[in-house]
Amino acid sequence: MNSDVIVIGAGAIGSSIGYQLAKAGVKVIILERGQVGREATGASAGMVAASHDRNTPQPFAALATESARLFPALAEELKDRTGMDIGYRRAGRLQVAFDELAEQRLRAERGWQVDHGAIVPWLDRASVLDLEPAVNPAVRAAVYYAEEYQLLPLMLAQALARAAADLGAAVREGAAIDRLLTEGDRVAGVAIGDERIHADQVVIANGSWAGGWATPLEVPIPIRPIRGQLVALRTPGTALRTVISAQDAYVVTKPDGLTIIGTTVEDVGFDSRPTAAGIGRLLNLAPRLAPRLADATFSGAWAGLRPGTPDGMPLIGRLPPWRGVVLASGHFRNGILLAPVTGELVTDLILRRQPRLAIEAFDPSRFLVRAA
Ligand SMILES: Cc1cc2nc3c(=O)[nH]c(=O)nc-3n(C[C@H](O)[C@H](O)[C@H](O)COP(=O)(O)OP(=O)(O)OC[C@H]3O[C@@H](n4cnc5c(N)ncnc54)[C@H](O)[C@@H]3O)c2cc1C
Structure with missing residues (x-):
């Protein structure tokens, strides 16, 4: 052939x-x-x-x-x-800070982005909760990346x-x-x-x-495999309006209605099975970003191998x-x-x-x- x-x-x-x-x-x-x-x-x-x-x-x-x-x-x-x-749609992301150090880092990062022409609003606590009421009210501030999408x-x-x-x-x-x-x-x-x-x-x-x-x-x-795990929750009627991300995790409601919690970054060879430790960590992180996710029901967990360089x-x-x-x-x-x-x-x-x-x-x- x-x-x-x-x-x-x-x-x-x-x-x-x-x-x-x-x-x-x-x-x-x-x-x-x-x-x-x-x-x-x-x-x-x-x-x-x-x-x-x-x-x-x-x-x-x-x-x-x-x-x-x-x-x-x-x-x-x-x-x-x-x-x-393919479910391509806007998915604005709130990068949130819960403590002073994270807030300082976020401010510095945004400063650089604004200097380089990005339009990324700084939101105080009230504005964050206005935009996404699901965010943990302990939030101090966030940067909003409106021009992001998902599929x-x-x-x-x-x-x-x-x-x-x-x-x-x-x-x-x-x-x-x-x-x-x-x-x-x-x-x-x-x-x-x-x-x-x-x-x-x-x-x-x-x-x-x-x-x-x-x-x-x-x-x-x-090129080597770098494992990433994800957990999916069923959140009927309570989809998140925005993607919420912090330094160590993100949560996003997908076009099919599942809310996904990500992720791990693990150098463990060609093993693409999710683990108890990985799933446990993600399940713990999700309600810290959006407390109502504690009431969501578990749908599944999986992992994939990112081609790392x-x-x-x-x-x-x-x-x-x-x-x-x-x-x-x-x-x-x-x-x-x-x-x-x-x-x-x-x-x-x-x-x-x-x-x-x-x-x-x-x-x-x-x-x-x-x-x-
Ligand atoms: C948990 C997680 C979250 C991620 N989130 C994002 C995200 O939000 N946005 C983003 O941009 N990226 C994300 N990524 C990264 C993204 O998934 C990868 O970079 C991308 O899928 C790589 O695509 P690929 O086609 O190179 O690899 P793959 O999708 O792995 O495809 C490679 C294909 O090659 C086939 N193959 C292997 N060997 C052979 C062979 N010998 N003969 C024939 N076929 C073979 C495999 O079966 C496989 O289907 C994420 C990854 C993970 C794991």
Whole structure:
């Protein structure tokens, strides 16, 4: 079997790449070991939050801002093409402070953001409770990020894959790639057991598992799984109006009515099971942000493996000395937010077009240079 491009993995990233390639008329095949969107993507909170602070590297801020800008049109486009509603909607976020130290930190962070052009109101206690009566009345102050959004992440991946398929892409589930096929200095395809699939280009988009290609290709791909747990509560009739976040947790009511409490950040290898300690911690934190959540009923808990990188930024680019391969993984805590722009950038790379923004900072070779 032959195609122009093989995409390995159908999370938000692989599905977005497959969709953009199919839209550009490329003959593409998306190969997914399990089911579309059922790993990190389906486990995520689905927040599309491009706000940044003094610690955010400028190229990352530009990438996030551009991707957030692409979302409204993409959500519409997916609805028109597939009839699927990815639940994209505004989800303003209150970053709250409960003690003096947190308030000072928040003030300093906001100062930097305002100096850099962000419109982020400072709210005193009364104004916070006016905007979101569910917040713990012990709140001292908050910053309100009105320009943040959320969606249903599994629906995003599924709609992208469906739209790609409607445009002629082949989307195969249950297709676990064991090996990359190479010819000289070129990656020429993939193998699934005895089956060989050849292509002009291969895109590695298998998230936390992308690091597994480092050994066969003999290039550094420093991506490791970082587990994140979430708890879901049923809160009928008492949905939160805003996202509420503090330094160590956030709560958000999703378009499907569940209220999600996030999250943990754990370096525990490829173990994506939620734990008693993780769930317990999140259940304790939620009523501290919004006391009425103590009366909510438990719906479920799950975990996913974020593809983490040493500098927290994704790896998007070619993998020299290999030809015929592009890497697009390592989106860590922002793979939902960054899915639209990653799809477009990888399509630019494959079609050898000038990328819509500078991507040098995300070049996978940055780790090669450091090692040399
Ligand atoms: C708890 C939690 C909350 C999060 N919240 C947010 C958020 O609010 N906003 C945000 O932007 N991001 C969030 N993230 C991060 C986001 O989920 C990830 O960055 C994103 O899902 C990564 O997408 P991906 O497609 O690279 O990886 P994945 O979704 O993991 O997809 C990779 C796919 O590759 C497949 N695969 C692996 N190996 C093979 C193989 N050999 N052959 C074929 N297929 C293979 C897997 O089965 C998988 O489906 C969160 C993550 C977690 C865990």
